Structures are given as C-alpha cells and as structure tokens.
Amino acid sequence: MTVRRLEAADWPEWQRMRRALWSESTEDDMRAWSARPDAIVVVCVRDGGGLAGFAEAGTRPYADGCGTSPVAFLEGWWVDPDRRRTGIGRRLVDGVEAWAHARGLRELASDSLLADVGAQRAHERVGFVEVERAVRYRKVLDVAEPARPAGASDCTVRRATAADVPAVVALFAAVAAEGRWIGTEAGFDPEIRARRFADNLAKGDDFASFVALAPDGTIVGNLGIERREYGVAELGMLVADGWRRRGVGALLLAEAIAWARTAGAHKVALEVWPHNAPARALYRRFGFVEEGRRRRHYRRRSGELWDALLMGLVLDETTPGAPYAE
Numbered sequence: 001m002t003v004r005r006l007e008a009a010d011w012p013e014w015q016r017m018r019r020a021l022w023s024e025s026t027e028d029d030m031r032a033w034s035a036r037p038d039a040i041v042v043v044c045v046r047d048g049g050g051l052a053g054f055a056e057a058g059t060r061p062y063a064d065g066c067g068t069s070p071v072a073f074l075e076g077w078w079v080d081p082d083r084r085r086t087g088i089g090r091r092l093v094d095g096v097e098a099w100a101h102a103r104g105l106r107e108l109a110s111d112s113l114l115a116d117v118g119a120q121r122a123h124e125r126v127g128f129v130e131v132e133r134a135v136r137y138r139k140v141l142d143v144a145e146p147a148r149p150a151g152a153s154d155c156t157v158r159r160a161t162a163a164d165v166p167a168v169v170a171l172f173a174a175v176a177a178e179g180r181w182i183g184t185e186a187g188f189d190p191e192i193r194a195r196r197f198a199d200n201l202a203k204g205d206d207f208a209s210f211v212a213l214a215p216d217g218t219i220v221g222n223l224g225i226e227r228r229e230y231g232v233a234e235l236g237m238l239v240a241d242g243w244r245r246r247g248v249g250a251l252l253l254a255e256a257i258a259w260a261r262t263a264g265a266h267k268v269a270l271e272v273w274p275h276n277a278p279a280r281a282l283y284r285r286f287g288f289v290e291e292g293r294r295r296r297h298y299r300r301r302s303g304e305l306w307d308a309l310l311m312g313l314v315l316d317e318t319t320p321g322a323p324y325a326e
Helices: 008-021 027-035 088-100 117-125 161-176 190-201 248-263 277-285
Strands: 001-007 039-045 051-060 071-079 158-159 207-213 219-227 232-239 267-272 289-299 304-312
Touching: 001 088, 008 027, 008 039, 008 051, 008 071, 027 039, 027 248, 039 088, 051 088, 071 088, 088 117, 088 161, 158 248, 161 190, 161 207, 161 219, 161 232, 190 207, 207 248, 232 248, 248 267, 248 277, 267 277, 277 304
Parallel strands: 232 267
Antiparallel strands: 001 039, 039 051, 051 071, 158 207, 207 219, 219 232, 267 304, 289 304
C-alpha cells in the first residue's frame, strides 16, 4: 500500500472515511479544510484501488502539554476496520510528521475521547505520550441571537457555466471602468472577452471559474484560476463595487485554493497592484506572501507605467527543493 498526499480523485473515498469518523462531516467542511494553507491530508491507497485510511493535520498556536508554538496537531486519523493492526496508522502518522518537519515544527499533538480506549492505545503505539486528562463543560447563555449581517453570508459561490458569460463580461466592464483595480481597462471588446471566457470554461480539468451570487442571483464576483503545465495555479479575481470588504473575495478565494489542491497544483500565484491594500490584506490572511515586485511593468492607456506585486501561496512543503546552494 502507498501513503501519499490527498489527490483530486480521492475525494469520494476521503468523504466516505470522514463521515465514518465524523458523521456530521459535510463537503463544505472538506473544502474549508483543503483551503487552509497550514493543513495536510495524508491517505493510504489500497493495492486494488480505493483508500484504506487518512490523517488530517494542521497547525495550532498551542496545545496542552507542548512547549513550542505553533505546533502540528493531528485533527483526524482513520483506518478502515478491515485494515487495522497492519501498520497503516503508523505510516499515516509518519506522513504527517514529515510534513511537520518540513514546516519547521517541533511537536505533534493530538487528543481522543476519554472513553475511546482503542484510540488512546493507537496513539501510544505510534509514540504519543499522554500529558493530561480533562473534562470539558459548557453552559448555554440566554441571550438574543444576533442579527445575521448583510454581506458575504448572504452570497453563494458556485462554478461558473457558459450561461454566466454575459454577466461575467458585464462585471468585467463595470470594474474595468473604475480604472484602478484590475489589469483590464475600459473599452475592451466584449465579444472577444466572451469568447475567451467560454474557451477557458471548455479547457477541462486545468481551469476553473467561480462566481459569487447575491441573494437575487446577480453575479457580484468572479475568480478564474488555471493550473499551468509547470504545476502552478495562477488566479485573477474581481468583485463588484458595493460588495467589496464584505467577505465575497474570501468566499471565492477559499473555493479557488481548495480547487488548486485537488487539481494537484503545488503553488497558487497572482499579481496585484501595490495600491490595492484590501486585496493584499485578504491574500495575506489566506497565507500568501509577497515574493517580488515588477517595477514599471504594465503600461496603461494613459501612458503611465504601473508596478505589480507578485504573491504566492505554497501548497507543497514536502517535495525537496533544488539541491544546489545559492
């Protein structure tokens, strides 16, 4: 059996095992986990196809009994009943440990229910040491439910379709007319833009486009992302005036990062204008870092030469880099 990182084709099996471990698990939970820049899913592949186990790990600022920060945390660990006691659990944890080492983390923490003696023994067999036991309490407070805020919580995000082409082109035209947020400037040929968008949608597994819809069905945001032949997924995003700073960009970006992981990309890259501080802050919240600056790179129709910032989010921290010193 092979132990490796989760791939796009593994999602149905991952979902099956996740629901066996956590009955309340949803696809939204899976997408949110996949979008985290500080998380990993390791799976064990059966010789005849399908999966036999998985482990999910991420980082936490601290964990009880640990002396460093941040720490790696084993959030979920599952082996199918027919493959238990065969060493798969240990190999899954080994994969998590390799990921943690690559990130410079020094401790791996986990937990289990007090009544789950089997899980406790499994942890001990792979080297975990019990540090404490606790009983947790909660008390429901009799307070009014806060009003649901307007904004992104009212929006939905889905994959774009050919039927969305006119609305997306209109959105491009509106944002381009503002003259400051995207590379496209006002006066572009809408027919050419529509054909280009439709062609991108037909590319298949290496391209995805997501749209954000207001409650009335109006498209208020669009993000396109393409996995290049060298494994980097490059994205571009725009949000309608009046819907910015309301979480729409975050919803689109989460979907894009989840897609990039399942598409096998090892990195997500983008360009942003230096003056677009809200977008830069959003990207940083998702783990992107500024990697460079293209000085006086893009000539605008006014004749001005604008700088652009390069930002990237590394998804694969385990594959070795170049063996040569700088």
